[in-house]
Amino acid sequence: MIDRLWSKFVKPSSDTDHNLAADNVPEHVAIIMDGNGRWAKSRGLPRISGHHSGMKAVKQITMAADRLGVKYLTLYAFSTENWKRPKAEVDFLMRLPQEFLAIELDELIANNVQVRVMGHREALPEYTIAPLEEAIAKTASNTGLILNFALNYGSRKEMTDAVKLIAEAVRDGQLTPEQIDESIIEERLFTSGMPDPDLLIRTSGELRLSNFMLWQLAYSEMWFTDVYWPDFSENHFYEAIAEYQRRARRYGGL
């Protein structure tokens, strides 16, 4: 039902249930979607069924973020460390973008959502890359929510690659060491041109960053919940936004 209603939703100026202020919605929300395996285990199901249900939560939260007027939603879908998992689980995770986009791309387009991916292309199979590239191309001119998948993403590798690019520019005489400032580094990260996340959400009760956006999260507000990702609903998302709106962001000032 809710799937069919997606394109008909009118964006509310505020969420009355949670008294969300329309003028203080985070511009960029980043989410570490954790707990799929434990969600499945607690139901006596294989881990992959947790990932499959997690895909449905991706849809729900994308819809909620869009309705709320969030501009960027970055989702940690696969880390550079996730390759250590059993091959069957990795293969399943690599197939999810294809399945997700086969079901949802038309709705994403109808809702003016722009799909992006950040991460290391190498090692990603063609069946993962091809549908994502198609989605990126078909949504490139959309001006609504930017749905940014972090796929084969590792923050330390992202920063290491940026350092290499800067070293090469210095070696080639295009840059002097004195010219290196934060913007020079930011321009060489996957998130170049994007604002830093205002809010980081991590599900499943784990309280760590797991190599996710270490540079970009410097001043983000963090919100943790024990809820496993497949159970993470629109209401949980609103709860996180409501808590964000109660925080005073000082960026090191007073």
Ligand code: FPP
């Ligand atoms: C962490 O839970 C989750 C992942 C490694 C995969 C996240 C992927 C999705 C939610 C689906 C992505 C959907 C698309 C469309 C790309 P875990 O397996 O580490 O859970 P556990 O800590 O309970 O074992």
